[in-house]
Amino acid sequence: MPTIQLDAAAVRVPLPGRGEREILAPTTLTLTEHRIGVIGANGSGKSTLARLLNGLVRPSSGRVSIGGRDVVREGAAVRRMVGFCFTDPAAQLVMPTCVEDIELSLRRTVKDSAARRERALGVLAANGLADHAHDSVHSLSGGQRQLLALAGVLALDPTIVVADEPTTLLDRANTRRVGDTLFGLDQQLVLVTHDLELAARCDRVLVVDSSRVVFDGSPRGAVAHYTDMVDVDG
């Protein structure tokens, strides 16, 4: 697995006339496990942590590197390695039909349109969406949309998949379906989630609270830590 390295990486945003607000405190991590979970309350900083990994958010200080490549200086190369799946697939699906959306992902790597179409159909088939190739992306169920968004990411053959709360908008059956797809991947997975069952399936789990990683360890320990934290706050 490639090494995800954060060296005192911090994110701050300016507040008009009121200095800065820390979104993520200086964080140092070395992540090499196959499946890494990130849990924490809304607004705790876990999505910011995830977005640092492919340059969607740049560190205000410190450094983030993926397999030795700096996410700021070598952004394009890092994005080729790190696929990113968003909470709301509607924002991610930008073409009218399923096969066209996958083709959009492939435009950069497959120049011939016939070969691109064939490859896109293959990607859809591999993700259980072959029957929906020519359907409008707006006609799909929530679970199918999220699987399509994930297929658009996987079409680029990333070595790491970062998924930011991919099951938050889904019902239980679709959560299981998307979860099974994510955990069936050969790629390294960084999963930001509120679903503690999914977190429990990871090899290592980080708990983020108030812009800091407050726990880093086994899934069982992380879930217990997070549950205690919520109980104390509640």
Place this chain on the structure above:
Amino acid sequence: MSDLMAGLHQPGDTILHRLPVGAKVLGLAVLSLAIVVVRDVRWAVVFLAVTLLLAALGRVPLRSVWRAARGVLLIAVVASAFQWWWYGAEKAVETFLDLLSLGLAALSLTATTSVNEMVDALTRWARPLRVVGVDPDRVALTVALTIGALPGTIAIARETRDAARARGLDRNPRAYLSPFVIRVVARAHESGDALHARGIGDD
């Protein structure tokens, strides 16, 4: 609008599917110009017959034809009513038929041409603009995204209108327009992030 412009590509092997995108776009432009310029109700009937024939040639499903016609129908009825009032029945019928023909002609293009084929063609056509610093890929992608964003924008408009209604504010334009604009801008940011994450625009 969304029925006409997006989500309608029907894969196939008809003569219209096999025609180069440039020929289809040129054909659509010439036909549309003729429909607009020729002012005669008998020609309006001919144009409608031609566009129906094109839809049949492209094996456009009847359901799609109906959805497209339904989208144009409301505008056609209102425009024709004004024409009737100002110029009489013949002009109203001509306007009604012309608008239906324009909708069907556009549908025959979108049903037989995928957005990616259109993007490839636009990229080729925009290539000479490279000398003045224009990125053809970016131009083509912008056009495709604009078309692709229409159904999503319409969905946001419907949701925002329903939310305003649920709060009993359906007669207050501010309760509808402000959240609509904010949500559209937020969606644009999210889509930008998603494209960025997919590495689109990196090259």
